[in-house]
Amino acid sequence: xxxxxxxxxxxxxxxxxxxxxxxxxxxxxxxxxxxxxxxxxxxxxxxxxxxxxxxxxxxxxxxxxxxxxxxxxxxxxxxxxxxxxxxxxxxxxxxxxxxxxxxxxxxxxxxxxxxxxxxxxxxxxxxxxxxxxxxxxxxxxxxxxxxxxxxxxxxxxxxxxxxxxxxxxxxxxxxxxx
Numbered sequence: 348x349x350x351x352x353x354x355x356x357x358x359x360x361x362x363x364x365x366x367x368x369x370x371x372x373x374x375x376x377x378x379x380x381x382x383x384x385x386x387x388x389x390x391x392x393x394x395x396x397x398x399x400x401x402x403x404x405x406x407x408x409x410x411x412x413x414x415x416x417x418x419x420x421x422x423x424x425x426x427x428x429x430x431x432x433x434x435x436x437x438x439x440x441x442x443x444x445x446x447x448x449x450x451x452x453x454x455x456x457x458x459x460x461x462x463x464x465x466x467x468x469x470x471x472x473x474x475x476x477x478x479x480x481x482x483x484x485x486x487x488x489x490x491x492x493x494x495x496x497x498x499x500x501x502x503x504x505x506x507x508x509x510x511x512x513x514x515x516x517x518x519x520x521x522x523x524x525x
Contacts, residue, residue, distance in 0.1 A: 381476030
């Protein structure tokens with residue numbers, strides 16, 4: 348039997364920025380607003396891969412390692428809620444072209460490799476809260492964090508002892524910003 352790992356490509360949010368976002372979330376969302384995502388799990392998914400065999404994982408790693416694209420700056424300046432999935436998110440009003448290109452390349456590679464890809468268009472976001480109340484009040488505009496993006500990461504999603512943890516498996520450098 349082949350071991351499968353639940354994998355995804357994502358942008359890692361720097362630890363200091365994670366803590367700033369967690370403090371901001373605590374100041375703008377009451378505890379009953381939903382289940383907060385742990386600071387260490389804050390990330391921006393580029394391509395969800397699902398359950399992947401070791402062989403397919405290696406092929407995806409090889410393909411991802413061939414990507415040559417400049418880094419970019421991610422500006423987190425938008426928030427919203429998806430009532431149907433009961434998720435509150437932090438995102439970007441104007442996604443940088445580099446972000447959209449990187450996600451498109453990774454999603455296309457994953458689909459060609461036989462990994463399930465959502466039919467939904469890419470909506471760059473960081474999940475802040477799960478199981479949100481439909482009457483959630485979103486924070487007023489005016490917040491903004493900038494994150495330089497110099498790499499993307501292949502993560503494994505592990506569930507143990509009632510908690511989900513995201514383990515970085517491999518990092519892929521982007522070229523210097525142009």
